Amino acid sequence: MSEAPRKSRQVIQGIDASGGRPVEYRFSHARNGNRHLTVVFANIFAPDDYGWATGILDNLRSNVLWIRDRFDGGNTYYLCENMDFAVERSVIGLISRVVDALGLTPGDVTLWGSSKGGSAALYFGLRYGFRNIVASVPQLAIGTFVRDVYPETGRHMLGEGMAPDDVRTLDAILPDLLASGANPDANIYLVSSPQDEQYSSQVEPFLGLLRRYENFNFIYSESPFITDHGKVTQRNTPPLLGIAYLLVEGIAPRLGVARHGYEEPDADRSGIDSFIKSTSVVQSSFAAPVVTTPASNDLLPVRGARFTGQAPGAVRVSIWEKGKYMASAPVAADGGWTWVRDASWSTGEHLVRLFAVDPNGYQSERTDVRFTVSEHVVARRPEPDVRYTAATVPGALPAPLVRRPETYDQLTEAQVGFQGVAVGAAHVGFKENGVFLAACAVAPDGRWTWEPGWLWAEGVHTVEVYAADTAGAESPATPVVFSVTNATAGATPAGY
Template sequence: MSEAAQKKRRVFTGVDSSGAVPVEYRFSHARGGNRHLVVVLASRHAKSGYGWADGHLDALRSNILWVRDLVDGTNTYHLCRGMDFSLEQSVAGLVSNVMNALALSTDQVTVFGTSEGGSAALFFGLKYGFRNIVAGSPQFLIGSRVRESNPEAARMMMGEPTDHNVRLLDSVLPDLVGSGANPSANVYLFTSPRDDQYQRQVEPFIGHFRGRENFNFVYNESPLITDAGKVTRHNLPTLMGLLTLLVDGIAPRIGMLRNGHEDPKRDASAIDAFLRQTAQVRGDSFPKPVVRTPSPEERLPANAVRFTGTAVGAVRVSFWEDGAYRGAAPVAPDGTWVWEHTSPWAKGRHVIRLFAADANNYQSKRVEVAFVAGEHAYAATPEYEATPQPSMPAQQLALTVTAPAAHQQLTGPAVGFAGYAPGAVRVDFHEGGAALGACEVRPDGSWMWEPGWPWNDGDHYVEAIAVDAVGNVSPWAAVPFTKLGAYPVPAQGVYFNSAY
């Protein structure tokens, strides 16, 4: 499995109907047995009602619970419908059910959100006693905010957005913070004066946190922040670093931090001149490498792709794909070079960027070459060589895989393969273009392959092909399956459904 596939988290979706209001969620298990839960509360503009579900949190080792904030198509701050706060209690019940299923305490939970989700993170974190609270650009006067900027949410949350109902919702968060609830919580509040809501929605309430053991205020004055939406994006590295520390049980004390010392109008002529003079890429004086093969968009067997060309004045040519290093080829004294990848290519279109480098590691400009990798080219190997019989028609091989079943979910750790391939002498196995192994076919046409290693958790797409004694091959057979981890049994009322 590729490194990117290993980093991608498996996500489950479900509905917790144990409370008065069904609550939709997404969930991803921790890596490496981490004993922490990050609860992500969505904002108004979150895609599909789930906040921070775009991959930014994939590197966290913790369990992650995304709570959807989309009731009848509109936002609710996870609080109420028609001033009925049973929605809030149902959201809290979902978090509690997941905690119980994972055997975690409130000290092992971080609630996180931005904008409307930041308000919800403060509310749930303080009211329900969670240890860590990370809130970006929250709004404290919730009733006023929704009545002025989100009429649909105002009607959903209040029924009628009367002055009385607005005042009541406006008081929910300030009163909770001012009451000193959950005084030992680690609170991290990110904001900026360039948020158009700052002076009304944040600044008047900072004093409510006075006296707390660990209140941390990150105040960003960067001129690059021009609206509320950019407050979070500008602080993204800090946010991700903070969440990583909290997941590892480290709660840094920041106190009051003012940042944003950017000077976009500074004179950069001196550094620009230095960079030009010392540039590693010497496009004007160092010719680009010439690629002779493959030709543009050429279709080639995935295990028979060969690059050739010339690179005048270079000592090596370097090959990259999607920003990842693939390999390098030495340049002969006459300027020619040849390169073949160490393993078969994944099927499909590939765009390779290459450049030449000299003995001082100065580089040429980049060249791109695209090709399409198709079916593998097979030839008889010494182990299975047989006397060719040209007069005989090619044998039509058929490969059947009986185990595992397509899309079967397996607990492992070992996963065995079995099936039939009458007339073949072996079956080869590949995943992602890389050879995994092979097994012999018995005289009755049956075969069985035991890889001999534990499979990584997650989805796998193995391809198998049968080969006879003279090199004839069967069509490729796909073997998709899922290797499950040791998942805990969910609490009653929480339904885990596999979805991606």
């Protein structure tokens, strides 16, 4: 008998940049109209800094919001970087906006996490009044822990010197909340074990404060198969998921029962749909990268083909084929990027998809480039990049890149049209034999197109294409040589 297909749920990616720090998230809609939200925080070793995101929550009926703990390249416990708590404010801002967009209240929310994710679930749940908190093997003296156990994270959160006063401040964050009795009605589910090497310093000293909460539940696991911190959550995943399923259904596993079957199949989703659209990781206002080479349907060699282009405003261009990541090409200050694949291409047709990524992680629309690879094609020596030719004056505009026509193209009079990229320019001009032909405007992303609108004389043409800024300063020219066949005699522009 074949195995049943694994259930999966659609996951949407987004970035909420409305706060002081952009917060990356993933979201999945509830099943069957369930009116609950589960917010998931990541542990220190979570893949891509998203916790519990490997499909283990696929059967959960609630909405699920995964929040990434990656700010300026490091982990923060969702709290601070260099003791700047703008991270915390941005994270709670994201959670609050999702709760509001779903039409829910803090009583309809479960915060979930293990290790540092468990610490975050406790902190945000207690401080901001969320009803349910599931925390597996958390650290409650955060400052001491990151200083001694994960100093790289400690320096990221506390600053390079990890000052003792700052360590004490982070150590006190959770104990002070517990001592104050914050959010006294919270349902708290804490998982730990004496076999966890962190138990004696990070959990046991604070159990007295936790036991003051009427709805505190302590899952104390003494399995001989638990040998370290990481194994506690692994061995307790089934009961943890059981707790999650009950909380999602409105049942707090303790004395007493809340409402069950908390579902609204016809609930209005316009609020959350609008939020997801506005924070989508793909932004239509961010121009897709321009591919200068290879041209569409080019014939390329097995090795050594050079990909170049423009992506103004981006920090990198991400390159994919058949849904699989291939590489990232860094983008220079002037928007240019170059990539040559290290491995060989397979022979035959290829369709490569590219998108640009800005400093906040937003992505552009996609650009496709189709080409064919043949073992009979010899790699050409890379042509000089016109942005760095000797004719380019330092500080001046770079010569424009011309994508169409390509040098030595053979065209009919109806096929002559010009297209390319001129970063930083206001317009692009065209001359032949020193005679000005025309000029066209340059779009904000650097792209330009000129369709002459006349019939060209038969024969070889050399058109010089130059860029100019708003002050009239001109770049060096890019010569384009092409030939025209089947032209109508005498059909040349006035003054040509």
